Amino acid sequence: MGFSETMKAISDPQRRHMLTLLKQERLSAGEIVQHFPSLSAATVSYHLSLLKKASLITESKYKNFIYYELNASVFEEIMLWCAQFTGGTDENQNEAD
Amino acid sequence: MGFSETMKAISDPQRRHMLTLLKQERLSAGEIVQHFPSLSAATVSYHLSLLKKASLITESKYKNFIYYELNASVFEEIMLWCAQFTGGTDENQNEAD
DNA sequence: TATCTATTTAGAATTTTTTCGAAATAGGAG
DNA sequence: CTCCTATTTCGAAAAAATTCTAAATAGATA
Numbered sequence: 001m002g003f004s005e006t007m008k009a010i011s012d013p014q015r016r017h018m019l020t021l022l023k024q025e026r027l028s029a030g031e032i033v034q035h036f037p038s039l040s041a042a043t044v045s046y047h048l049s050l051l052k053k054a055s056l057i058t059e060s061k062y063k064n065f066i067y068y069e070l071n072a073s074v075f076e077e078i079m080l081w082c083a084q085f086t087g088g089t090d091e092n093q094n095e096a097d
Numbered sequence: 098m099g100f101s102e103t104m105k106a107i108s109d110p111q112r113r114h115m116l117t118l119l120k121q122e123r124l125s126a127g128e129i130v131q132h133f134p135s136l137s138a139a140t141v142s143y144h145l146s147l148l149k150k151a152s153l154i155t156e157s158k159y160k161n162f163i164y165y166e167l168n169a170s171v172f173e174e175i176m177l178w179c180a181q182f183t184g185g186t187d188e189n190q191n192e193a194d
Numbered sequence: 195t196a197t198c199t200a201t202t203t204a205g206a207a208t209t210t211t212t213t214c215g216a217a218a219t220a221g222g223a224g
Numbered sequence: 225c226t227c228c229t230a231t232t233t234c235g236a237a238a239a240a241a242t243t244c245t246a247a248a249t250a251g252a253t254a
Contacts, residue, residue, distance in 0.1 A: 010108075064221045
């Protein structure tokens with residue numbers, strides 16, 4: 001929740017990579033960890049928690065796994081923010097910043 | 098230059114505020130400083146340098162002023178990146194991350 | 195030239211973010 | 225119940241970003 005939190009979350013290359021992975025299919029924490037050989041499970045967990053706080057992903061538990069899934073809707077909010085600068089179609093200037 | 102640099106640059110609320118100011122009209126460094134009563138001129142200069150490195154703004158000198166101006170085109174790149182997640186119209190997956 | 199104004203750069207201090215290993219939690223399997 | 229597997233949380237260390245003051249730069253004006 002909160003635009004700033006979202007922008008902070010996607011500002012990191014590793015977190016963006018996680019989002020890209022989740023674009024294809026939902027994955028368990030462990031499966032995501034396997035895509036980051038240079039990071040510990042604890043660190044990946046930390047990044048996932050930031051993405052979750054930013055509503056960019058959701059989690060659901062099954063057995064002793066935690067599956068993560070993309071929440072695509074937040075990206076529309078970012079696109080809307082960008083649009084105001086690109087001589088955008090609609091001239092919204094409501095939000096913060 | 099570089100998507101990561103751009104995303105980092107816009108991840109900060111104060112820098113986003115600077116972009117919003119420059120959306121209306123070009124401003125000198127000093128005029129921008131006046132909009133940030135809690136920051137020193139040096140700090141604002143630091144933020145402007147990050148925005149410039151990210152190609153989000155351009156600078157031009159006149160007398161002993163430096164004017165900053167928005168470069169709107171970069172925002173289209175960000176929107177394109179976002180679009181890949183929103184069941185986007187075109188299914189590009191070229192770039193990094 | 196000497197000085198004033200606008201701005202940046204340098205160096206150091208502070209704050210925030212990222213990272214790890216170890217311990218905690220939680221649920222499944224034997 | 226005991227052990228194993230998946231994952232997170234904790235506490236501390238390391239790295240990166242932000243901020244400041246003071247000094248440097250550059251151009252304008254007297």
